[in-house]
Amino acid sequence: MNVSIKRIQAIFVKDYKEFYRNYAISTMVLMPLALAFIYSMMGDMDLQSLFMPINLTFAMITAFIQSCLIAEEKEHNTLRSLLLSPASIADILIGKSSLVFLITVIVLGLCMWMLDFRPSNLMAMSSALVLSTVFYLAMGLIVGLYTKTVMEASVGILPVMIVFSFGPLVLLFADRYPILEVFQWLPSAQLILLEQHSAAGTTSDVIMSLVVLAVWAVVGVVISAILFKKRMSDE
Amino acid sequence: MTLTITPVIEKDKQWIPSYSFQEGVTGVLIDMRRAAVVMKQLEKSAYVHQVRDGHYPHLTVQETFSYYTKLAETDWSISELLKTFDLSAEARTKVKKLTETKRNTLNLIKPFCAKSEWVVIEEPFHRIEQEDRFVIEQIIKGVVRQGKSILLLSTSVEDLLPVADMIYRMDERGIHKMEFKDEAVTQQEEPAQLKVNKIQVKHQEKTLLFNPPEVDYIESIEGAVYINVAGVAYSSPMTLTELEARLQPYGFYRCHRSYIVNLQKVRELVSWTKNSYSIKLDVEKTTMVPISRAKLTQLKELLGIS
Structure with missing residues (x-):
């Protein structure tokens, strides 16, 4: 597919302006930051609550904004002409995803700074965060494909938020109900495990977590690509 | 290069005929249902501009122009575009705050910047104030100057007459060329010749000749x-x-x-x-x-x- 930096840049700039001038979407950025601030005030946290703002960022910022950028194009009836324009599908997706990626990095950075969180293994943690971002971008794309307005997208994102952001909380009951152990394979739970393992210094477990996250990311991207192709040929 | 439409059969009757349009500015008088099908067909070979196509409400006029020119990878001057689209005064206005006429005018930046040889425009004068219609004519001339060919689809002749070189009518009986002449042209011609073979009718301010x-x-x-x-x-x-x-x-x-x-x-x-x-x-x-x-x-x- 032909990719042009100039077109990607144009889409990036356009989406950035549309994003920050649409307060319904841009104020969403404050949510995880506010949560991180409150948590930091409480002081002395376990990993579970430390990762809460981070996992919430992925659902509420990464996936939500990504889905809104696509749903918004449909809401304003601009998607059809965008697909007919010289911009290729790759241009469009890269332009949008890179904007969301950048926003995610900034918000995550701010959250971690407020929480005063220092990963035990910076390399492993940053690659884990990047892999998670890619996975949530794919989730956002899928939600965006099946919703027609920003309003619908904000409802569509709820399942992602409940399953992936709040999933790790279920593990607290895993002692009583062993079946809940499956939740530890969620990407959000793996992030917490990864931090535990790297603090303990067990490299093999750290690598295992990274592999699980990579699988999630790859599966997410592949499914979203298939659905994208299917949706585009339907419409 | 010609632009071809393929026939569509409905209930054993030919609903849309096959036809190849020659280069230039062609107008087609067509009903809305046929127009929708024709536009869908032509999406593969041309840039199709539809009336319901939207815009990005939070961008300013200037930003919209710069977005579409960058997307087309051209380096046209924005101030020239603002003049062609008669939007110089609104350069820094957000699109959502424009009047409807201005917004509909601005929307034509998409076919203007399209990179295909053929551009299809549905209802070029859709919801445009009478006194601003010249801007649309100006934009369409600009598209022609780029060497692109245009197919205009409309349900009314008045919206095709000012811009199209040739006008066709597409209906149950297929596609036929229509003959029109402007009043200004009529006066220059020999009156005797007119009497012989044309039927003159009045339609709004225009004199049409059938x-x-x-x-x-x-x-x-x-x-x-x-x-x-x-x-x-x-x-x-x-x-x-x-x-x-x-x-x-x-x-x-x-x-x-x-x-x-x-x-x-x-x-x-x-x-x-x-x-x-x-x-x-x-x-x-x-x-x-x-x-x-x-x-x-x-x-x-x-x-x-x-």
Whole structure:
């Protein structure tokens, strides 16, 4: 597919302006930051609550904004002409995803700074965060494909938020109900495990977590690509 | 390069004919359902601009221009574009705050920047104020200057006349070229020549000229004369007697005190009672023209029926 930096840049700039001038979407950025601030005030946290703002960022910022950028194009009836324009599908997706990626990095950075969180293994943690971002971008794309307005997208994102952001909380009951152990394979739970393992210094477990996250990311991207192709040929 | 539409058959009848449009600016008078199908077809070979296409409300006019030019990888000057689109005063206004006319004008930046050889525009003058129509004409000329060809689709002739080089009509009977001349042009021509082969009608401020074979029938209602062409009645400045004299060589017949019918289009003589007949015409909708009893014998002779 032909990719042009100039077109990607144009889409990036356009989406950035549309994003920050649409307060319904841009104020969403404050949510995880506010949560991180409150948590930091409480002081002395376990990993579970430390990762809460981070996992919430992925659902509420990464996936939500990504889905809104696509749903918004449909809401304003601009998607059809965008697909007919010289911009290729790759241009469009890269332009949008890179904007969301950048926003995610900034918000995550701010959250971690407020929480005063220092990963035990910076390399492993940053690659884990990047892999998670890619996975949530794919989730956002899928939600965006099946919703027609920003309003619908904000409802569509709820399942992602409940399953992936709040999933790790279920593990607290895993002692009583062993079946809940499956939740530890969620990407959000793996992030917490990864931090535990790297603090303990067990490299093999750290690598295992990274592999699980990579699988999630790859599966997410592949499914979203298939659905994208299917949706585009339907419409 | 020509732009081709492929035929569509519906209920065993050809609904959309096949046709190849030549380069230039072509207008097609077409109903909305056909237009939707034609546009869908042409998406593969041209940039199709639809009326319902939207815009990005939070961008300013300037940003919108710079976005679309960058997307097309051209380096046109934004100030030139602002002039062409008559939006210089609104350069820093957000698109959502523009008036509807201005917004609809701005929307044409998409076909303007399209990179395909052919551009299809649905209803070019859709919701544009009368005094701003010249801007649209200016934009379309700009597109032509880039060497692109344009196909304009509209349900009204007035929206095609100012910009199209050729106008076609697409309906049940396929696709036909329509002949029009502007009033300004009409005055320059030899009046004698006009009298011979064109039927002049008034439609809004325009004088349209029809070829006699295009006319279905002519009727007089309370002293006003209406020329019926493809289901539309255009008022004519001439009287029935004048028209009768002029049209007789083209196979027209005064079948009733207030009707002249084009004999080429007669499909059937419908009898109501023994001596009362109507003429059924071969046009879109079933159209019946009354015929006076005195004229019946002569008409039958003319048509060669017994």
